[in-house]
Amino acid sequence: MTELTCIVCPRGCSLRVDGEGDSITVTGNACKRGEAFAVSEMLHPMRTICTTVRTSFPDAPVLPVRVSAEIPKDRIFDVMREIKKVTLTKPVARGETVIENVLGLSVNVISESDLLLHEKREG
Numbered sequence: 680m681t682e683l684t685c686i687v688c689p690r691g692c693s694l695r696v697d698g699e700g701d702s703i704t705v706t707g708n709a710c711k712r713g714e715a716f717a718v719s720e721m722l723h724p725m726r727t728i729c730t731t732v733r734t735s736f737p738d739a740p741v742l743p744v745r746v747s748a749e750i751p752k753d754r755i756f757d758v759m760r761e762i763k764k765v766t767l768t769k770p771v772a773r774g775e776t777v778i779e780n781v782l783g784l785s786v787n788v789i790s791e792s793d794l795l796l797h798e799k800r801e802g
């Protein structure tokens with residue numbers, strides 16, 4: 680038996696998961712999305728990342744970024760390492776790609792802000 684808190688909506692139902700593989704049963708969920716979350720969490724947990732990336736702009740030294748879709752939970756630290764390698768030297772708009780297809784996961788790291796659009800390039 681595994682206990683989980685559903686993170687799909689703010690209600691945060693306490694889920695109980697019994698069984699494994701094809702015979703998982705979920706209780707405690709107030710809706711079907713909770714069951715889907717619990718099954719996914721048991722079989723292939725996924726997460727999103729919201730963080731920041733360094734820039735070369737003194738007035739905006741970091742830019743908020745996120746992944747464009749969820750990634751496997753066990754790749755979070757690998758993706759964070761890739762994000763930490765980047766220093767943006769050109770302005771990017773909100774939604775623009777900062778890292779394309781990060782680590783071959785078919786997910787981009789994208790800008791969450793227009794913060795840099797008003798910055799002048801260094802040098």
Ligand code: SF4
Pocket residue numbers: 685686687688689690691692707708709710711712713714
């Ligand atoms: S089970 Fe449904 S109602 Fe409960 S937290 Fe998950 S999504 Fe929300």
